[in-house]
Amino acid sequence: QQQVKQSPQSLIVQKGGISIINCAYENTAFDYFPWYQQFPGKGPALLIAIRPDVSEKKEGRFTISFNKSAKQFSLHIMDSQPGDSATYFCAASMSGANNLFFGTGTRLTVIP
Amino acid sequence: EAQVTQNPRYLITVTGKKLTVTCSQNMNHEYMSWYRQDPGLGLRQIYYSMNVEVTDKGDVPEGYKVSRKEKRNFPLILESPSPNQTSLYFCASSLVRGRSYEQYFGPGTRLTVT
Secondary structure, three states, X not given: OOOEEEEOOEEEEEOOOOEEEEEEEOOOOEEEEXXXXXXXXXXXXXXXXXXXXXXXXXXXXXXXXXXXXXXXXXXXXXXXXXXXXXXXXXXXXXOOOOOOEEOOOEEEEEEO | OOOEEEEOOEEEEOOOOOXXXXXXXXXXXXXXXXXXXXXXXXXXXXXXXXXXXXXXXXXXXOOOEXXXXXXXXXXXXXXXXXXXXXXXXXXXXXXXXXXXXOOEEOOOEEEEEO
């Protein structure tokens, strides 16, 4: 059973556009929500992460929006660039535990 | 350079032939984990280890074994590989202390079992 549900499976965005990837979870014990970025032939790497005590976190062009009541969080990539083309995974974990539960991934393609 | 290394990067084998994929990290991390990545299924955890001699099952442990005799190494063992274990495998490590659970991933091992 997938603990974190991610959509869409793939996304094509024009250069300069906004990319939005959504995730939802059921387990209210989750309290750490990272996003990982994976380029072809590489392992995933941490992009940005949020905890439920804030509703938004921004790092450069990347923003996480978090809705605790809806148990949803999303990644927004502003001014998307061809270099952002990669697979993005959302994940969740519980306090005191290192185990991450990953979504199924979104393949983002940014067209020049 | 802080990193997680895996060997081999690519492996083609036959059903039933025992194999080991090695994983090593140089960051003195207590936590290490193995994942498999399959299209449409994302990353699923196979086994993890909180420290030396402490290992536990993840979501998909069937057909795999691990050991943690040294802090830096966490090999994945397939005693009798089957075609359904054809996948992309990642090792990861992280610190246990504190509230940050950033995991550092290796470059992956692509395994094909025929």
